[in-house]
Amino acid sequence: MQDWGGFALAIAAFFASHAVPVRPAVKAWLVARLGRSGFGMAYGLLSLVMLAWVIQAAWAAPFVVLWDQAIWQRWLVNAVMLAAVLLAAFAIGAVNPFSFGGRSSGFDPERPGIAGVSRHPLLLVLLLWAAAHLLVNGDLAHVLVFAPFAAFAALGMRAIDARNRRIWGDAEWDRLAARTSGWPFAALLGGRWKPQSGPGLLRLAIGLAVWGGLIWLHPLVIGMPPLP
Known part of the structure; x- marks a missing residue:
């Protein structure tokens, strides 16, 4: 030790x-x-x-325990990680000029794609990963790892939005971001965006395969089985 x-x-x-x-x-x-x-x-x-x-x-x-782990926490973490992996599968390489991990060319403000879910999908993935693992790892060392990651992701979204608004100007920012979401699915709940049909089956399959692979590899790499 x-x-x-x-x-x-x-x-x-x-x-x-x-x-x-x-x-x-x-x-x-x-x-x-x-x-x-x-x-x-x-x-x-x-x-x-x-x-x-x-x-x-x-x-x-x-090992300094701050809170104990419960079985329901593991189920919740696996569900959150499924959402995070699927979000990453649909975000990487998609048209999204607002954050890293996407392509800037070809963006249509009327059909913002993944930006309608979140302008910063990969930062949201990081936030989900960190917050879920923070919940299930209640010892001091892991809290000191996952809490800063979660804070970095949350603050990073605001910082990047502020930078883009400054660079593009208020009018251009308002035009491009009108149907996008700061909070996840805010545009959908506000009636400003609706999911569009598209070739998403391959990305869905890749996301599910990656999630299954992570479940399988977790005990081999990390040393802790993710399933209860």
């Missing part, structure tokens, strides 16, 4: 690895040498490695 120093080192390294590469000067230097797609792949791989280190460090940190 390691002490809190190893856990703190993993957390510090994680945030440093995400803060430094996206600084404008550093990012430009890396993109010039790796290419934009190469930078994206390297940054994604680095993120996965650092996340694995943080999770491993949380498991190895001293």
Whole structure:
């Protein structure tokens, strides 16, 4: 069992690895040498490695219980993760100029697609993942991992919206965002957006397959079965 120093080192390294590469000067230097797609792949791989280190460090940190786990929490986490994985499957590569993970070209404000569900679907995925795992992991180390992720995702949505409004101007922002959602499904509940039929069966199948794969891999990689 390691002490809190190893856990703190993993957390510090994680945030440093995400803060430094996206600084404008550093990012430009890396993109010039790796290419934009190469930078994206390297940054994604680095993120996965650092996340694995943080999770491993949380498991190895001293165990301090803040609340106990209940069986219903595991069922809820699996349901939330199904929603999160499906949301990611429909969001990655979709037309969405409001946040990362989507394409800017071809956006129709009258048919906003995934932006009608959320302008920031991948940040919403991160929020769902972090909040669900925060609920089911009530020890201090895991709370210190998942709570900042949830806060980062929630605050990141507001920060990106504010930046886009500043860059585009109020009139253009209002035009583009009229049928989109800040809160999940707000446009649907407000009558401003309706789901459109489209070629979504492949994305649905991919999402279900990924969710099943995560259920299978979780005990092998994390060491804890996700099913009750």
